[in-house]
Structure formats: structure tokens, C-alpha cells
Amino acid sequence: MHTSRADLKHGQSLEYIHYGGGLLCINWEANLKVGRVYPNKIALLKTISLAAITGHFRLRTVQSAKRRLCVRCWQLPCPWKVRAYKVGLHEFKVVIYDPLHECDLRYVSSHHPQATTELLSDCVKWRFQDSSSIYTAADIKKDVKQNFGVSISYSTAWRSRELAFKRIRGSAEESYSLLPSYCYELEHTNPGTLTYIETDAADHFSYFFMAIGACIQGFKSSMRPVIAVDGTHLKCKYKGVLFVATAFDGNRNIYPVAFGIGDLETDAA
Numbered sequence: 001m002h003t004s005r006a007d008l009k010h011g012q013s014l015e016y017i018h019y020g021g022g023l024l025c026i027n028w029e030a031n032l033k034v035g036r037v038y039p040n041k042i043a044l045l046k047t048i049s050l051a052a053i054t055g056h057f058r059l060r061t062v063q064s065a066k067r068r069l070c071v072r073c074w075q076l077p078c079p080w081k082v083r084a085y086k087v088g089l090h091e092f093k094v095v096i097y098d099p100l101h102e103c104d105l106r107y108v109s110s111h112h113p114q115a116t117t118e119l120l121s122d123c124v125k126w127r128f129q130d131s132s133s134i135y136t137a138a139d140i141k142k143d144v145k146q147n148f149g150v151s152i153s154y155s156t157a158w159r160s161r162e163l164a165f166k167r168i169r170g171s172a173e174e175s176y177s178l179l180p181s182y183c184y185e186l187e188h189t190n191p192g193t194l195t196y197i198e199t200d201a202a203d204h205f206s207y208f209f210m211a212i213g214a215c216i217q218g219f220k221s222s223m224r225p226v227i228a229v230d231g232t233h234l235k236c237k238y239k240g241v242l243f244v245a246t247a248f249d250g251n252r253n254i255y256p257v258a259f260g261i262g263d264l265e266t267d268a269a
């Protein structure tokens, strides 16, 4: 996706590129144009790297300074070249782009040095915006091979997935640290709600319990007086078990009453 704005300093329209799309974009070289402005040097380098991966050639950084960037094809004297200058606070503008290769691209192996964890995580992170989306490391490995034509190791695919996951949804540690605030808001906005967090001596998370006020009220007024407790194992970094206490209504439909997180079904939780 591209947008434009007037460049007052240079008296011309600057075309911006928004980095993204990743594995779905087939021709990244088409995104390299003279006059195009990138939000920063990293965004430009990522686009150049994606162009190199899809074009099956390696890169050589000739100059990478605070205000200048020059990248060439690895094989000399191939003329493929991108030169860019800083034009704003962070923005870089492509001033020279020679898209023609005179090298033999067949010498490039199927493993590409520019297919890094950092780059691939940017390419796949949109997959995790939907919390119900399931996109495994094996999927990343397959898609990179299919769309880029290069092979990556399973560990690279796994680290890319972990980094993308962290960038979109935050780390597990950050999520657990937000739990007290979440409980406060839950009780504040849902009258009758009960929450409880058990921590160990080092103030680390042990157990969690939550029952929404409306669920408690509904159970007391309309449900059969029987509660069933079941649990499912969590497969995130810190494992644990998610417990749910359910009741039945008059039509034998399941009615959730309370949720909890503990270590194991047989332990103190």
C-alpha cells in the first residue's frame, strides 16, 4: 500500500511505502522506485532484503551511514544497485535504483542470508492479529519455500513465529503483570464480580480465579444447583491448566459460572 504527501523541502510529491504484506507479496523489486520514500532506513533495508530474497540474489552493503545507504548485488561487476539518502527526521528516499542484473543468479544457494528471523517475523505477524488464527512454524517454513523459493530451518521459522507473536500480542510476562489491573477493571465495571490472584513468596503468579457477577446472579436465579468442574491444559510458555466451573439450565445447556488458572488438576489449585 502506498500513500503520498507533499515534500516541501524538495518541492515534489514523496511516495511512501508501508512495510507489510510479507509473504503474500510476490514482486518486492516492484516496490523499489526512484523517488520513493521509506519511513526509516530499517524499512528500506527490509524491502531491499525482500527484493533480494524473491529475486534470488545476495546483497552487499557498500555504505550504511547516518544519512546514506548504498546496497549492491553481491556478485561483481553486476550493476544492480540501490542508493538512498535521508530526507527527513527518519525518512530515506531512493535516489538511484538500477534493477538490471548481469550476474549469474544460479550460484545462489536455496538458503538465503537475508531470510532472517527479524525479517520473517515482520512478514508473518499480521497472521496473529486474529486471536483464533492458527499459524505454525511448519506453515511459515512451507510458505517461505513456496513464495520466496528459499529454505529456512525449523528453528528459524519457530523463532520468527515467537517474535511475531510477541510483537502483536506482547509477552507472557507482560500479560501476567496486567492481570491485577484487569481484575480491578473487571470488578469495577461488572458489579458482583469476584476475582482472586494467588502469588508465591517472590510475588510471582500462582493461581487465578474469576467469576463474573452476571454469571453468579444467573446461576443463583435460574440454573440447576449442580456444578461440574473441568480443566484443559494451556500450551503457552508457562503451561498450567485452565479450569471452568459450569452448571446446566433447564434445557441441559452448559452455563459458565467461574474460571480459574492453576498448575495441575491434582495440585493445590
Ligand SMILES: [Zn+2]
Pocket: 057, 073, 074, 075, 078, 079, 080, 100, 101, 102, 103, 104
Ligand atoms: Zn546481480
